[in-house]
Amino acid sequence: MITARAIEGLGEIERGADLAALIVAAGADLQEGDVVVIAHKAVSKAEGAVRLLSDVRPGARAHELATEQARDPRLVQVILDQSRSLIRATHGVLICETTHGFICANAGVDLSNVPGDEVAIVLPSDPDASARALRRRLAELTGVTPAVLITDSFGRAWRVGQCDVAIGCAGLVPAEDWRGRADAHGRVLRATLIAVADELAAAADLARRKDAGCPVVLVRGAAHAVCAQDGPGAVSLIRSAEHDLFR
Amino acid sequence: MITARAIEGLGEIERGADLAALIVAAGADLQEGDVVVIAHKAVSKAEGAVRLLSDVRPGARAHELATEQARDPRLVQVILDQSRSLIRATHGVLICETTHGFICANAGVDLSNVPGDEVAIVLPSDPDASARALRRRLAELTGVTPAVLITDSFGRAWRVGQCDVAIGCAGLVPAEDWRGRADAHGRVLRATLIAVADELAAAADLARRKDAGCPVVLVRGAAHAVCAQDGPGAVSLIRSAEHDLFR
Numbered sequence: 001m002i003t004a005r006a007i008e009g010l011g012e013i014e015r016g017a018d019l020a021a022l023i024v025a026a027g028a029d030l031q032e033g034d035v036v037v038i039a040h041k042a043v044s045k046a047e048g049a050v051r052l053l054s055d056v057r058p059g060a061r062a063h064e065l066a067t068e069q070a071r072d073p074r075l076v077q078v079i080l081d082q083s084r085s086l087i088r089a090t091h092g093v094l095i096c097e098t099t100h101g102f103i104c105a106n107a108g109v110d111l112s113n114v115p116g117d118e119v120a121i122v123l124p125s126d127p128d129a130s131a132r133a134l135r136r137r138l139a140e141l142t143g144v145t146p147a148v149l150i151t152d153s154f155g156r157a158w159r160v161g162q163c164d165v166a167i168g169c170a171g172l173v174p175a176e177d178w179r180g181r182a183d184a185h186g187r188v189l190r191a192t193l194i195a196v197a198d199e200l201a202a203a204a205d206l207a208r209r210k211d212a213g214c215p216v217v218l219v220r221g222a223a224h225a226v227c228a229q230d231g232p233g234a235v236s237l238i239r240s241a242e243h244d245l246f247r
Numbered sequence: 248m249i250t251a252r253a254i255e256g257l258g259e260i261e262r263g264a265d266l267a268a269l270i271v272a273a274g275a276d277l278q279e280g281d282v283v284v285i286a287h288k289a290v291s292k293a294e295g296a297v298r299l300l301s302d303v304r305p306g307a308r309a310h311e312l313a314t315e316q317a318r319d320p321r322l323v324q325v326i327l328d329q330s331r332s333l334i335r336a337t338h339g340v341l342i343c344e345t346t347h348g349f350i351c352a353n354a355g356v357d358l359s360n361v362p363g364d365e366v367a368i369v370l371p372s373d374p375d376a377s378a379r380a381l382r383r384r385l386a387e388l389t390g391v392t393p394a395v396l397i398t399d400s401f402g403r404a405w406r407v408g409q410c411d412v413a414i415g416c417a418g419l420v421p422a423e424d425w426r427g428r429a430d431a432h433g434r435v436l437r438a439t440l441i442a443v444a445d446e447l448a449a450a451a452d453l454a455r456r457k458d459a460g461c462p463v464v465l466v467r468g469a470a471h472a473v474c475a476q477d478g479p480g481a482v483s484l485i486r487s488a489e490h491d492l493f494r
Contacts, residue, residue, distance in 0.1 A: 002454045004249040088492055095492050103405040103493070153441070157404035157493035158350040159412065160484045161422040161442030163449070175408040194400070194452070195408030202410070203450035205441070206469055207249045222453055237407045245335055245342050246350070246404035247494065 002221040004207035006214045013045040020137035023216055033223030034146040036138065037204035040167055041110060042215035043130050043150055044121045051078050053118045065089055075111065078120040082107035098123060101238040102167060104154045127168025128233030135170040147171035147226040151201040157246060164205035166197035166234040173225045174237050196225045197234055249468040251454035253461045260292040267384035270463055280470030281393040283385065284451035287414055288357060289462035290377050290397055291368045298325050300365045312336055322358065325367040329354035345370060348485040349414060351401045374415025375480030382417040394418035394473040398448040404493060411452035413444035413481040420472045421484050443472045444481055
């Protein structure tokens, strides 16, 4: 059985926050095999991966795109700074390939308010490294070494709406490979590579309310995907163009 | 809290099987607000949505594609019969738009063995209707009206691996619309439309082992997405080309 339980009461995350200590203080009773799922916004805030819009000087490209798409040129500049390439710009949305290689709207940049200004929250610069650090710190504090999964909500090709997906992970097998194994009838399964990290991200999202400021969810029962090593990280879920039949 | 529990012991599903009766007999203790998640293969078998390969006469197009892709021309014919259009054919995989409008590998057709032959299991012809019928029958048998979700494993653009997604549902809000609502800081959320049905499909998949022949998972704790009406079904999750920024 799988359970996904929101960890309430972390409060507002400040720059420099010890997320592991906050998670433990909020009463997360960790066990081996658990997956600690955390929305990237909390990680970004703790790491200072934020930019005050009043500090941003948009360049010519940002001004041009901002006019076309009716967006704030400073925000557009932040999005471009977070991107390796721009896939599409339409309907006020920039579909970007982020510096990490993820394909998502607005390079994963979210806007938030601070008194007298607006702040752009960007993705952590290396979410797999963030996951590994959080994992180590949780182990230090609790003696238990859970898997850690950092998520964001991504839109998808072909289908309506967003699902949470993995942008960073440690101690987790991101994709379980069932190719070549046999099914219940002894028939070898074809092309079965399950993106477990993304399924865990989705399951965790169900347990939190979007308006509740609740970034952390504890998923239990998926120990088969938890491993002793940090593993290849969520970067291994990025599909290269030459192997992508679906784009 | 979300829980996802596999319902074991349904046994092999025969054509004409009363799936609701099998689910109840297997000990699923349904409550209002539950989501009964079922892998499409079980529904297809019960509905007879299968084709013996020995009965299939491949046409010229199927022969041509089969030669190109090193596949069985009879299987290719079944895949073409299930498709509205062929998006791509490469590496032995046909990426299809199914008759329903879903984009997936091989039009969702799976091969299975029967004594002396091979059988192609195809998607139910109207998975939303299948979900509605199963929901009604579960209500008749138990007095409880759960949501019903029929799933398949789909590959995705941009990302490695497959995730389970919704291909049919009843009694479920397939996508929760948070656009225009405020977050914890009173800031209006932008473009937040959560594909809950797909997140539920993913969560359920975590609870089953691919080799265990275990098609049914009971998800509890997502009552916010369960509704009294049958709702718009999973067909509402198909993104039209003009609104798809990600393909």
